[in-house]
Amino acid sequence: MKYCNLCGSTVRFEIPSGDNRPRHICNHCGEIHYSNPKIIAGCLPVYEDKVLLCKRDIEPRIGFWTLPAGYMENSESTRDAACRETLEEANARVSNLQLYTLTSIVPVSQVQMLYLAQLDDLNFSAGDETTDVQLFSEADIPWDDLAFQTIKNALTFYFHDRKTGHFPLHHVDLTIPAGQYVEKP
């Protein structure tokens, strides 16, 4: 950030009075510009013994498999965001959402919430940011071609928990530097 988005003047980066960390402060109007973590919301859609995965058509990790998820927008709930992303990326409808993973991805200032959900029907298809959508049984999960550590975690939790029928919230903090927690194929 170099300019104030309210008045167009230059900004400085320093600790405001009464604060304890540096912010971008406008040199003209004095506005303090805060930057905060973003929320990624998505679903782990389940249909009988299978889970739905999407093949990414966008960077990062283009060509790798992921769960339908994306940035939460203003004026929606986390559940609505998870359903919307599932609809946009996989043209899929889900219900019975239950918060399943909550991951702080500290190095990139993101908080990811994945909901365990029931896939309502088989009428799904690739959305704009996706080249392929498929249902996978546990034996067929493309473990080496998953896009992100958080996705690998969620699937690992799911197939483990399914043995007991108990699906508690998995609350994970990822603190290692960005990139290093991405599984290399």
Added chain:
Amino acid sequence: MKYCNLCGSTVRFEIPSGDNRPRHICNHCGEIHYSNPKIIAGCLPVYEDKVLLCKRDIEPRIGFWTLPAGYMENSESTRDAACRETLEEANARVSNLQLYTLTSIVPVSQVQMLYLAQLDDLNFSAGDETTDVQLFSEADIPWDDLAFQTIKNALTFYFHDRKTGHFPLHHVDLTIPAGQYVEKP
């Protein structure tokens, strides 16, 4: 937002190509500026049969009682944010955090996460944004002087759940317009 914070040029507000909702787009460099929900993280600190509340010294709702909570910062986890806010507002140390309420406050694009936590000791005091910090038993909770509906909800859930000893995650979406879900004293 009137100006691009990267190049200082004016922005327009329209739907970018390939998107489905309007964003601020720079007229010069083309940067798309996204706005996303912010996370509020905090604690419901418990000590024996009492809970810790803070009297607000800042707007909104100055003079009303709340739980220690505030905006999550970049480069921290949700749990770290909850502990930091509890330390900043009440000079209090907590442990054994368990996610207890997750509330999408849709009209103001906030997601609030409150953790049930054990107050470690009685060495607490008012922080910079607080005029008073006290422990309250259930009979003494100032229900008519609580700052926000989310705080009233969390305390209501807590005293209800305490009867059973079972403290599940309470996942709430508040969708009524801002202001209307603030309890009037």
